[in-house]
Amino acid sequence: MQLDLNLLTALDALLEEGSVAGAAARLHVTAPAMSRSLGRIRKATGDQILVRTGRSMVPTARALAMRAEVHALVQQAHRLLSARQELDLAALERVFTVRWHDSLTAACGTALIAAVHRQAPGVQLRLTAEPGTDTPELRRGEVDLESSSGRSTLSGIRHRLIGRDRLVVAVRPGHPLTEGPLSLERYAAADHVTVSRRGRLHDPIDDALTTRGRERRVVAAGPTTAFALQLALDTDLVVTLPDAVTRATRDQLGLITLPLPLPSPDIPLYLQWHQRYDDDPAHTWLRDLATETVQALFPPPPASQEALTPGPGSDGYAPEPAQEG
Template sequence: MHLHRIDLNLLVVLDAIFSEGGITKAGEKLHLTQPAISHALARMRELFGDPLFVREGRRMVPTPLARSLMQPVRRALHGLEVALNEAQRFDPATTQRHFTIGVRDVLEATVLPPLLARIATAAPSVDISAIRVDRRTLESELAAGRLDAALDVLLPVSDDIRHQRISADRLVVVARQGHPATAGQFDLAAYLRAHHVLVSSRRSGPGLEDLELSRQGFKRRIRLRCQHYFAACRVVSQTDLLLTMPERYAAIANRQYANQILPFPVPMPPMDVYLYWHASVDNEPASRWLRAQLIATVEQPQQAA
């Protein structure tokens, strides 16, 4: 027999009739009418191909099949009740839980270290997986529960996906110490005269900074396109190429290279970071706790700065 054929409410009724010894008392225990209990019993008799209970005087006596079912049924119902209660209570100090977060690699470097430091002692049995998610499947991943939350730029999502702006970043320019473009005033003209590194996971197409430059009628020369900012920072430290990247990650990635970090010479709106989650977990204690940790982690460095 397949589980999809069984209404779990029928098992609750089965347990009540067994423990109370009759349809009327089972109805009183479950706050259901006698016809509702009788209908549920008729469905179970058809499902199992057995009368399950036979009347002896005023009592309903279980058949051998019903007696054999009761121990596993009660064990299963108890296990389900415990699991549901645990999910509703969620104590981060004691609950074992694994969360999966969708995050771009730029945010991974800035968010994960303070997040893990924050929850290390407060939630010793909580584990985190940070994965890269295709933006086209973000909504379906959240809906299916394969993602507990996600951090990304503002994306078009349906009403089933909740989102909240939690921080903003800005673009900066990274150059090696002694770069000739920084010898005098570093302005847009100096920026455009230099050659550049573009970091992108896509094989082709402009970066965010190129779109803004194009909108204002400018174009820069890109000598290198690569996949990771860390590699680009190393290239910059050994060449005269310039790199444009988010400020927070620039502060981390360039510590070992002592590269200069300069303002991006073109006014741009801030790069907002949004937290995404599915509407179905709006009030789930575990999800609310995770979102609170992510918000506090992302906002804290900004306030400190």
């Protein structure tokens, strides 16, 4: 009998559960996938393994005879592999690629690099900018960890919600909008700059204004948050952007923060990675360290809290219509 570990694990589940559906649920795979595994097991063993009697399935005599040995083999293999997964951070040598939105890198990049170097001095960290278009690097393993304001719909991509942000308005000291309460009318009448890697002059704020019978004039689109904030400091342009991930930069520049004068949904922040790293202890360490670093900006929300989330094609860190993965 020639079976790989995946088929041995499937066989163990099938013999324990006594059904394709039960084994599939146990291993978190689809019933069709488990049926295909059963077919491969039957071909490899030359035995039916499970046969249908009425509305249920029962193991064959051969299956009953091998059940205890198969279970012992699977448990032994898992113990052996687990023993090899002991993580020694002091001896770890690896290059990780982290692709974050520029505002998140500015807010947390230094702290993440310092924490990584302190705990695992042999690890190298590559912080790269988000591209202007959606790319498959996460699936190909070229990017280890990615930030997103929406959950990916791509197969095999895992996500972790680590916080929710809110939109605020930033202007230079002495800006006319700082004189008195910021009304919707005064906000809409000002000149604005958007943050867009694609150079978009329109974002969801414009849609929200339209529903209220208002329209704003966007003078420019900046490719990064840092550029837009500097532009707001040097001119009378107004920039609307997430609060927590830009707070440190706004404070450094001395910008004035005003509340957005219209309701908007919270902005979720996700970390994403490929499922191939689920059981990788070094990657798990990096995910947890990145989560801890980012959550220092804001506490995680209750698990039951839901918000409108943009899809994987969203441009930057701003609210868009929900596209659940």
